[in-house]
Amino acid sequence: MITFWASVLGLAILLYILLDGFDLGVGMLFPFAGGEAERRRMLASIAPVWDGNETWLVVSAATLFGAFPAVFSIILSAFYLPLFLMLAGLILRGVAFEFRYKATVSRPIWDFGFVAGSYVAAFVQGTAVGAIVQGLPIAHGQFTGGALSWASPFSLFCGLGLCIGYALMGACWVAGKSDGTLRDFCLRVLPGLMAALLAFLLAVFLWSLEIRLGVLHRWIERPVMLLCPLVGLIAFAGLAACVRRRDARFLFLCGAMIFIAAFATLAGSFLPYILPFSLTLWEAAAPLSSLRFLFWGAGVFVLPLTLAYTLIVYFIFRGKMVGDREY
Amino acid sequence: MDLTPLLLSRIQFAFTISFHIIFPAFTIGLAAWLTFLEACHLITGERIYRRLSDFWMKIFAVAFGLGVVSGIVMAFQFGTNWSELSRRTGPIQGPLLGYESFTAFALEAAFFGVLMFGRDRVPRWAYLAACLMVSLGTSLSAFWIMVNNSWMQYPTGFSLNPDGVFVPTDWSAIIFNEAVWTRFPHMILAAYVTSAFCVAATGAWYMLRGKAVQEGRTMAIMGLRLAAILVPLQIGFGHLVGDFVHDRQPAKFAAIEGRWNDQQPASEILIAWPDPNSERNVFEIAVPYLGSIIGSMSLTSMERGIKSFAPLDRPPVAIPFFAFRVMVGCGLLMLALAWVGTWLSFGEAILKARAFLIATALSFPLGFIATLTGWFTAEVGRQPWVVYGQLRTADAATPFLTTPDVALTFALIAAVYALIFGFGVLYISRLLRAGPIPAADISLYATNPKRPLSVPGASPGVSGAAPSGD
Numbered sequence: 001m002i003t004f005w006a007s008v009l010g011l012a013i014l015l016y017i018l019l020d021g022f023d024l025g026v027g028m029l030f031p032f033a034g035g036e037a038e039r040r041r042m043l044a045s046i047a048p049v050w051d052g053n054e055t056w057l058v059v060s061a062a063t064l065f066g067a068f069p070a071v072f073s074i075i076l077s078a079f080y081l082p083l084f085l086m087l088a089g090l091i092l093r094g095v096a097f098e099f100r101y102k103a104t105v106s107r108p109i110w111d112f113g114f115v116a117g118s119y120v121a122a123f124v125q126g127t128a129v130g131a132i133v134q135g136l137p138i139a140h141g142q143f144t145g146g147a148l149s150w151a152s153p154f155s156l157f158c159g160l161g162l163c164i165g166y167a168l169m170g171a172c173w174v175a176g177k178s179d180g181t182l183r184d185f186c187l188r189v190l191p192g193l194m195a196a197l198l199a200f201l202l203a204v205f206l207w208s209l210e211i212r213l214g215v216l217h218r219w220i221e222r223p224v225m226l227l228c229p230l231v232g233l234i235a236f237a238g239l240a241a242c243v244r245r246r247d248a249r250f251l252f253l254c255g256a257m258i259f260i261a262a263f264a265t266l267a268g269s270f271l272p273y274i275l276p277f278s279l280t281l282w283e284a285a286a287p288l289s290s291l292r293f294l295f296w297g298a299g300v301f302v303l304p305l306t307l308a309y310t311l312i313v314y315f316i317f318r319g320k321m322v323g324d325r326e327y
Numbered sequence: 328m329d330l331t332p333l334l335l336s337r338i339q340f341a342f343t344i345s346f347h348i349i350f351p352a353f354t355i356g357l358a359a360w361l362t363f364l365e366a367c368h369l370i371t372g373e374r375i376y377r378r379l380s381d382f383w384m385k386i387f388a389v390a391f392g393l394g395v396v397s398g399i400v401m402a403f404q405f406g407t408n409w410s411e412l413s414r415r416t417g418p419i420q421g422p423l424l425g426y427e428s429f430t431a432f433a434l435e436a437a438f439f440g441v442l443m444f445g446r447d448r449v450p451r452w453a454y455l456a457a458c459l460m461v462s463l464g465t466s467l468s469a470f471w472i473m474v475n476n477s478w479m480q481y482p483t484g485f486s487l488n489p490d491g492v493f494v495p496t497d498w499s500a501i502i503f504n505e506a507v508w509t510r511f512p513h514m515i516l517a518a519y520v521t522s523a524f525c526v527a528a529t530g531a532w533y534m535l536r537g538k539a540v541q542e543g544r545t546m547a548i549m550g551l552r553l554a555a556i557l558v559p560l561q562i563g564f565g566h567l568v569g570d571f572v573h574d575r576q577p578a579k580f581a582a583i584e585g586r587w588n589d590q591q592p593a594s595e596i597l598i599a600w601p602d603p604n605s606e607r608n609v610f611e612i613a614v615p616y617l618g619s620i621i622g623s624m625s626l627t628s629m630e631r632g633i634k635s636f637a638p639l640d641r642p643p644v645a646i647p648f649f650a651f652r653v654m655v656g657c658g659l660l661m662l663a664l665a666w667v668g669t670w671l672s673f674g675e676a677i678l679k680a681r682a683f684l685i686a687t688a689l690s691f692p693l694g695f696i697a698t699l700t701g702w703f704t705a706e707v708g709r710q711p712w713v714v715y716g717q718l719r720t721a722d723a724a725t726p727f728l729t730t731p732d733v734a735l736t737f738a739l740i741a742a743v744y745a746l747i748f749g750f751g752v753l754y755i756s757r758l759l760r761a762g763p764i765p766a767a768d769i770s771l772y773a774t775n776p777k778r779p780l781s782v783p784g785a786s787p788g789v790s791g792a793a794p795s796g797d
Contacts, residue, residue: 058428061402066425069417076406076413077725083407084736087400088743094396095747141414141490147732287494290418294425302429 001291005067006274006281008303012060014263015310017125018169018256019053022046025170027093027118028163029189030111038182045177047097048317052310054090059306066294070141070284071274078136078143079128079150086124093117119163126162130155133208133266138278154207161200165259168193172239172255175248177320183248190243190251198236201262205229214277215269225268232261333724335733336408339740341706343400345699346744350394352698355469355515356522357387358462361442365455375545381446382542382763383526386755388443393751395431400740402428408733412713412723416493419485419501420475427471434464466515470507473514477506479714480705481575493714506575509567516561517701521694523557524661526550527668528691529759531684539762547677547687551668558662565658572708573622576715578640579708581633582647584618585611593618593630598652601644606634642710650703657697664690 023046033039064072076083092113100110131150136143171193175186209216219225235257242251270276274284285291361380368376402424405413413420441449441457449457484500485493495501527550533543573580581587585596587607595617599608619628633641664687671677677684713720 058399058402062425062428065402065405065413065417066421069413069421072406072417072421073410073414076403077408077410077727080407080725080728080732081735083403084739087403088739091396091400091743091747095750099750142726143410144727146727147729286418286421287492289495289498290422293495293498294422298422298425298429306429 001288001295002067002281002285004295004299005063005285005291008299009060009063009067010267012056012063014260016053016056016060017263018259019049019056019310021122021166021259022169022173022252022255023050023053024118024122025166025168026174027114027170028122028167029170029174029186030118031115032189033185034181038185041178041182042174043097043100045174049313050097051094052313054094055306055310057090059303066298067286067291068274068281068284069286071279074136074138074141074143074275074279075128075132078131078145079124080147082124082127082150086121089117089120089124091117093121122163122166123159125159126165127151127155127159129162129266130158132275133158133270134211135276135278138275141279154211157200157207158204161197161204164193164196164200165262168197169252169255169259172251176252179320187243187246187248190239194236194239194243197258201232212276218269222268225265228261228265228268232258232265235261330730330734332728332730332733333721335730335737336724336728337720339733339737340404340408342737343397343404343740343744345702346748347394347397347401348698348702349695350390350397351465351469352518352521352695353390353525354387354394355462355465355518356520356525357383357390358458358465359519360522360526361387362455362458362462365451365458369451369455375542378763379542379545382758384442386758389751389754389758391439393748396747397744398431407736408725408728409713409723410725412718415491415718415723416479416714419478419493419495422495423471423475423478423501427468427475430464430471431468434461434468438464469514469518470511473511474502474504474507476705477504477510480510480709481506481571482714482717487717493717506571509564509571513561513564513568513701516557516564517694517698520554520557520561520661521698523550523554524664524694525691527554528688531687533762534678535681535684535688542763544677547668547684548672551665551672551687554661554665555669558658558665562658562662565655569621576709577631578633578636578642579647579705580622581631581636582642582644582708583651583704584622584630585644585648586618586630586632587634587644588632589629589635590618590632591629592616592625592627593622595621599648601648603644640711642708647704647708650700650707654697654700654704657693657700661690661693661697 026042026046030039030042033042061072064075096110096114096117100107100114127150131152134152134154137145137149168190171186171190175183175190178186235254239251239254239258242248242254272280272282274281361383364376364380364383367373368380405420405424438457438460441454442461446454478501481504482493483504484495484497486496488494527547530543530546530548530550533539534547569580572583584593585599585601585608586593587601592615594613594615596608596611596613599611599613601607602609616626618630619625622628622630633644664683667683668677668687671680671683709715711719711721713723
């Protein structure tokens, strides 16, 4: 039961990172794209899917609360201020999709909300991962730090890194969805983003070894783990080849593979700890009676339905965009 | 009173949840109303039901979107501001609230799209079925919320771990909690009555303006007749909820009654000015014996006063006392309007009853006020407990938060809400002002099911938008 819910949680978080990652990335690239026509087409490329993507954030939070309430309580309180910033950012971002087309004079406000919301959400998520890797001060199942104890050079660096990563996925996505000037723009920014992301991943890996030597033991114990960075490197090479050949078909797939590899590296380095190295999945899980109750409705029925729905939406909206508002 | 992080967290939660409940209260009822209209259309074939359904569908979409957006913040607050509560009651509240959000999303995914998009693409019976499913889904969503809240009001089916964690031992005792079966219908009826009065008030307004009079009349009459049945039913369920509070939460009951001392036989205070400092009512009008009749159905029973509880276990008196009276007052006003309106509706009298129509047009906030004050009564009255008798509110908050932390997030959330809800309410009022449009035009207006805020046709700055009102 615990394994099942841990897998669900992992899947939900991974899907969230992959899916909302690229649409947050589009928001970050938004101000740098040429004119209004390009911007409209960038928005149109994510318009049919962005809120479905954010559904996975809610699914992740609900799974965390239902199956691992101890972690839910620690993480949400530990990131008190940044989480509220992220929520405000996501809300502003969400309404901006609608209001920018309805507004006449207030369009700059909604555009600002869209861009700032994207940056804030990505930065907060990266910072949270960094702070969790570094280790949260916990005693007796309660968070014992203060409202700002998540902030450290390492965690802020991770926030920056995730911004770069999301922007990269955003560029891959838009390039695959568009042609002409917009596609040229994406292909132009991609090499820089790739170099920055590669440098970041290397730096963060060395830095986290410096913070937590324990991670190294896990790599020695689990040599299979070496596959993850290998897959990541292959994906990077594939991405570079695609950009050079100006072939946009597999761009997003390569970008996503980098994220999957990074996610697997992170998970492999710390499992079975859910909060390294203070709380394991088994310690954090809700009692069996709670997990069973959740399983027979949400696990068997609702989750597959939501997954199927996500697949159907992406199938319907596959291929290049035709108009600049295709919904 | 010091502005402690605890107090500020409570105010922040009260603010966000009060803001939130306005929208579900409206959409639960509207979903049922739309189902009803579709059924009428299917059975009678009258075009007017179709026009009304199309009109209210757009308003439903905007309100639904605002409800979803404001609901997400609620879910996160359990962890951010009430980390001890979520750590200790997570094994019970987590799955319950998880079911709530899963149900809501499954429903949104499957049927909301059909409602918004599918008018011309599915057979009429399937469209009616989709309405029914959305209606069922919103009610199910409310059901899980009421199960969760009722468990907090009357915790059952659990055992306590040494570290203070509540472990569920009997889910059927939790879900089929005796509190649920009066409080859930009370909430659903509140939503239905609220929507019925919004519909009736809009109809009365159109009749007064002489615009869309036929539609307006149908709305007013349907809303008032529906309310004429629902309001008495609601008062009946309200009484049952009162019985539950009397038996299981006597301190709350005493606060609602404004009764400071034990009394036998007890009188019923109609109106008073409770003074917490001197622990008595400065002024009161009371009916002898009625308190015992309402509390225990007897002329001689002893009813407990607030001073019979330890000072540490007493809820504040003024808020439940006044909130309850405002709720009951709104209920009685609605009862009078609904019955007078139903009487006038058999015949042509309602067309000439200008004063009555003005009163009805102004009555749209009554349902919302009653719903909010009802919740104020329930939630303030159960203080100082967050899980009644088990966990104090003061012990449930996130321990390390400081006043500036909470003040900052509260200001942020309040600013964002003010911005987006300001726009949302503007949209709804524009839609209402524009009124129902002839059915033939509706196919021109396509909208996106997943983003109800994009409802076209009434946007500032979009040329060719729906005709503006006056």
